[in-house]
Amino acid sequence: MSVLDSNAVDMAEATVSQGGGMARASRPLTLSIAAVERDTGLSKDTLRAWERRYGFPAPQRDRHGERAYPLEQVEKLRTVKRLLDAGHRPGRIVSLPSEDLQRLAASMPDQRPPVPGRALAVTPSDLQPYLDRLRAHDIVGLRRALARGLARAGLGRFVVEVAAPLATVVGEAWVRGDLEVYQEHALTESLQSVLRHALAALPEPEAGARPRVLLTTFPGEPHGLGLLMAEATLAIEGAACVSLGVQTPLWDIVLAAEAYRADVVAIGFTASVNPNHILDGLAELRAKLPATTALWAGGVLPLLQRHAVEGVDAMPTLDALVAAVHAWRAARR
Structure with a gap:
């Protein structure tokens, strides 16, 4: 939930008269x-x-x-x-x-696209220990459990088999009213903390590592967990990543792509962004970027299937992101 400040929340107590007394x-x-x-x-x-x-x-x-x-x-x-x-x-x-x-x-069907070419070993029971800690408001225990899961699986498997499905399950539980917004936010912050720690522990990419990938979201898209999971996936593949975090103005994305000599600009989306803003923003960004700079859009496959934007590649899954890195390198051999 948004931060509740004094302009957004009125918690004041009203004084009323009841038969000469005050309540x-x-x-x-x-x-x-x-x-x-x-x-x-x-x-x-x-x-x-x-x-x-x-x-x-x-x-x-x-x-x-x-x-x-x-x-x-x-x-x-x-x-x-x-x-x-x-x-x-x-x-x-x-x-x-x-x-x-x-x-x-x-009753909404699961809209998550399948992960191509991989049968995930994760089941709802595998995620239950994390959900139990979340429901018990045990954030310290949740982060320890996530850290242990990361240590067991390694960063790549942890992202695909724990972080991504856990975020989806919690988001769906919130929509059904089974979890509160603050609990979803607590999970997101916990996952981001664990992933950032793991990313910091990775060795620096080799000198001249490519592709050089710039990651961010458009203004109005405040969710950064998917961006962080994409960065982890790319880093494991040896790509050189520069993340601007969330909500970067479009022209600043163009300037950053030039400054960091990005081979790829990767933009993350969730359902919180107006579809027209996504399509218009991607078309404008594509027009402003050099033709040699690839533009990848994460999380918008159904939208781009209905309304393709020329020169924009949809990345519906983390495996698709890995395949795109391999294809980018193969095309430049």
Whole structure:
């Protein structure tokens, strides 16, 4: 969840009169429209339009007369956003009760593409020890368990067989309402901590190692776990990686690609980004990069299958990323 600051959350207690006495009544926890936009990925204009058209969301007003959204409405909006990303139309789902939305979300088929050419040994029971610690709020135990899993499997297998499926399972549990947002964030931070430590322990790439890969996300895409997993996969393959972290402005990506002499620019996406922004951004970035610089997009295979962007290669899985590295090298022998 977004950081709840004094502008987004009203936790003040209201003083009310009861028969000459004074009592304290807590106001419900609410978020401002700006906080809801950040937290759900739904624009302010969309929220206002739905309010007029469908009667939901139905915000309260704070003491300044600004919209204030109760947390239960924000939770419903998150579920609506996930269903929209899966192809549902707003007119059919926005006005549905939360229970119906949860049932729809729970019935969604698994959208994860298979990992080509590899039968994963991971099962739900393999992930259960991590989930148990997460549910018990034992973050220290969770990080120790992840570190032990990394030591047993090695970085490459850990990313594919533990980190990636665990992040997916936790994300799906949040959509169903089985986990809270803060628990998903706690897992993400724990995984990122373990992966960064493992990356720091890898030997530096050889002098002149190629391809040189620049990794980042577009503005509006705050999720960096997939980016970190991609960096780990590339580093194991001996690529020279430069990560800019998340939310880099497009023109700065172009400048960085030139400065670091990148052979490849790799952009990561999740379902939180508007599909039109993805397609427009990729087309603009492709036009601004040199023709000799490859552009790889992670996490958007279904979108690029429907709306291909010339000169952009989709990387739906980590194995696809490995195959792309090998193909890049083979083409330059």
